[in-house]
Amino acid sequence: MVKQKISPCLWFDDNAEEAAKFYTNIFPNSKIHEVVPYTVETPSKKPIGSVMAVSFELDGYSFLGLNGGPYFKPNPSVSFHAKCKKKDDVDKIWEKLSEGGTVLMPLDKYPFSERYGWIQDKYGFSWHIIFVGDAEIKQRFIPVLMFVKDVCGKAEEAVNLYTSIFKKSSIDGIFRYEKGEEPDKEGTVKYAGFKLLGQDFGAMDSAHEHKFYFNEAVSLMITCSDQEEVDYFYDKLSADPKAEICGWLKDKYGVSWQLITPDFVKLDKNKKVMEAILKMKRLDLAKLKEAYEG
Numbered sequence: 001m002v003k004q005k006i007s008p009c010l011w012f013d014d015n016a017e018e019a020a021k022f023y024t025n026i027f028p029n030s031k032i033h034e035v036v037p038y039t040v041e042t043p044s045k046k047p048i049g050s051v052m053a054v055s056f057e058l059d060g061y062s063f064l065g066l067n068g069g070p071y072f073k074p075n076p077s078v079s080f081h082a083k084c085k086k087k088d089d090v091d092k093i094w095e096k097l098s099e100g101g102t103v104l105m106p107l108d109k110y111p112f113s114e115r116y117g118w119i120q121d122k123y124g125f126s127w128h129i130i131f132v133g134d135a136e137i138k139q140r141f142i143p144v145l146m147f148v149k150d151v152c153g154k155a156e157e158a159v160n161l162y163t164s165i166f167k168k169s170s171i172d173g174i175f176r177y178e179k180g181e182e183p184d185k186e187g188t189v190k191y192a193g194f195k196l197l198g199q200d201f202g203a204m205d206s207a208h209e210h211k212f213y214f215n216e217a218v219s220l221m222i223t224c225s226d227q228e229e230v231d232y233f234y235d236k237l238s239a240d241p242k243a244e245i246c247g248w249l250k251d252k253y254g255v256s257w258q259l260i261t262p263d264f265v266k267l268d269k270n271k272k273v274m275e276a277i278l279k280m281k282r283l284d285l286a287k288l289k290e291a292y293e294g
Helices: 016-026 087-097 155-165 227-237 264-268 271-278 285-293
Strands: 006-012 031-037 051-058 061-067 078-084 102-110 113-120 126-131 141-147 170-176 189-196 199-205 218-223 248-250 256-260
Touching: 006 016, 016 031, 016 051, 016 061, 016 087, 031 264, 051 264, 078 087, 087 102, 087 113, 087 126, 141 155, 155 170, 155 189, 155 199, 155 227, 227 248, 227 256, 227 285, 264 271, 271 285
Parallel strands: 006 061, 078 126, 141 199, 218 256
Antiparallel strands: 006 218, 031 051, 051 061, 078 141, 102 113, 113 126, 170 189, 189 199, 248 256
């Protein structure tokens, strides 16, 4: 399995721990790593001592759940492929994720898979449960970006940009819309598979009328080893200075990213460090170290 340097962060109001337990009970080889409490007052207005974040993994793939308040709601602009070797596994996972959820594409046979379904779970996060048969599964979960509204038609441009920024990157394949698949324009991206830092991602255009757009409900956290790497990703990815806060940034397509340190969970549990982070727009690792040691 590829070492994971980019991890999804899922935004919740106040039920991140509940959701982490829900997901880890559905997928095998899964566990909750750490629960981090609020140590200071933040814009979320959550009580000190309540759960701020939960780090967990699903079959070896790392996620973070964040209780940030009611400000952002998840939607299908970012979803997750969940690959299965058996059709029965697709059905079992579908049944559990469907509890209180909304079907986006019914569980059925499709040209690209003999067993597939797209579900928005009860917390609002979207999953493509897909049977892959004899294909090797190197990464069970794949984040997929859907480019809609004013960025529809820019999926390929975005993939080219991302793969130019990250090391160990490649475009593994692009399937395009053909004539007659309106409203999607011929030649735009039906699905693109690509790698960043050796990790799999997907992207697609959709010209259908959607009531959603990229937002902070799903962000991609990049683990940075030093200040040079932090500054590099700010310079390459950030397109809106107003969106830079506490290590968060937005790129030119509206996708949210976070820059974090390898020990960010430990740092987030430290009151002085959290106070320092809340005063920052761009991360200053020297000041974080000073706050931690001081």
